[in-house]
Amino acid sequence: DIQMTQSPSSVSASVGDRVTITCRASQGISSWLAWFQQKPGKAPELLIYAASSLQSGVPSRFSGSGSGTDFTLTISSLQPEDFATYYCQQTNSFPLTFGGGTKVEIK
Amino acid sequence: EVQLVESGGDLVQPGGSLRLSCAVSGFTFSSSAMCWVRQPPGKGLEWVSSISGGGGTTYYADSVKGRFTISRDNSKNTLYLQMNSLRDEDTAVYYCTKARSGWNWFDPWGQGTLVTVSS
Numbered sequence: 001d002i003q004m005t006q007s008p009s010s011v012s013a014s015v016g017d018r019v020t021i022t023c024r025a026s027q028g029i030s031s032w033l034a035w036f037q038q039k040p041g042k043a044p045e046l047l048i049y050a051a052s053s054l055q056s057g058v059p060s061r062f063s064g065s066g067s068g069t070d071f072t073l074t075i076s077s078l079q080p081e082d083f084a085t086y087y088c089q090q091t092n093s094f095p096l097t098f099g100g101g102t103k104v105e106i107k
Numbered sequence: 108e109v110q111l112v113e114s115g116g117d118l119v120q121p122g123g124s125l126r127l128s129c130a131v132s133g134f135t136f137s138s139s140a141m142c143w144v145r146q147p148p149g150k151g152l153e154w155v156s157s158i159s160g161g162g163g164t165t166y167y168a169d170s171v172k173g174r175f176t177i178s179r180d181n182s183k184n185t186l187y188l189q190m191n192s193l194r195d196e197d198t199a200v201y202y203c204t205k206a207r208s209g210w211n212w213f214d215p216w217g218q219g220t221l222v223t224v225s226s
Contacts, residue, residue: 044144046213055214087151095154095166095169098152
């Protein structure tokens, strides 16, 4: 099974800050990586797919990069509505696996 | 508008059974692979199972293999998850989601249905 390791597990940041979340796969997954945002009590929402493609309707302050084993999600200027938990997920092979999540909190 | 609506979550005793349903609308259901993902209270996401558009190919997480069965009725635009031999650790919110581009890119998701396994 492919293990997905996210870091940090939580981050405190202020509105306007640049936030970077990393995700590492235990083996190469090419660009088969997605990023999701989840707010409390809500279902996850797709932000980024194929490592760097922005889902329709997602603000351009979100971006993804990487391939192989190392990936990043960057929020260029944090907005109040971005405080949430973020998950990466590999879709290279079954079983599909998620990272442990990164909670972005208000500083 | 694409909609996925789960139902069937309940309180069930260990060893019991439950069937979840996910009614969909707004897209060609039979052309889309579908998935179940769960989230224990206060914890992260866990992929549970996926099924192809025609229903002939299925995949399961090891944690549910042999106990859960994913199926679909394309005439009713409905996805199912039959859960047997339930354990305490199956307690979670269960989400159904549509896969894009084959088996990939889960979007959108339903609102989830809570399954509680407890005596």
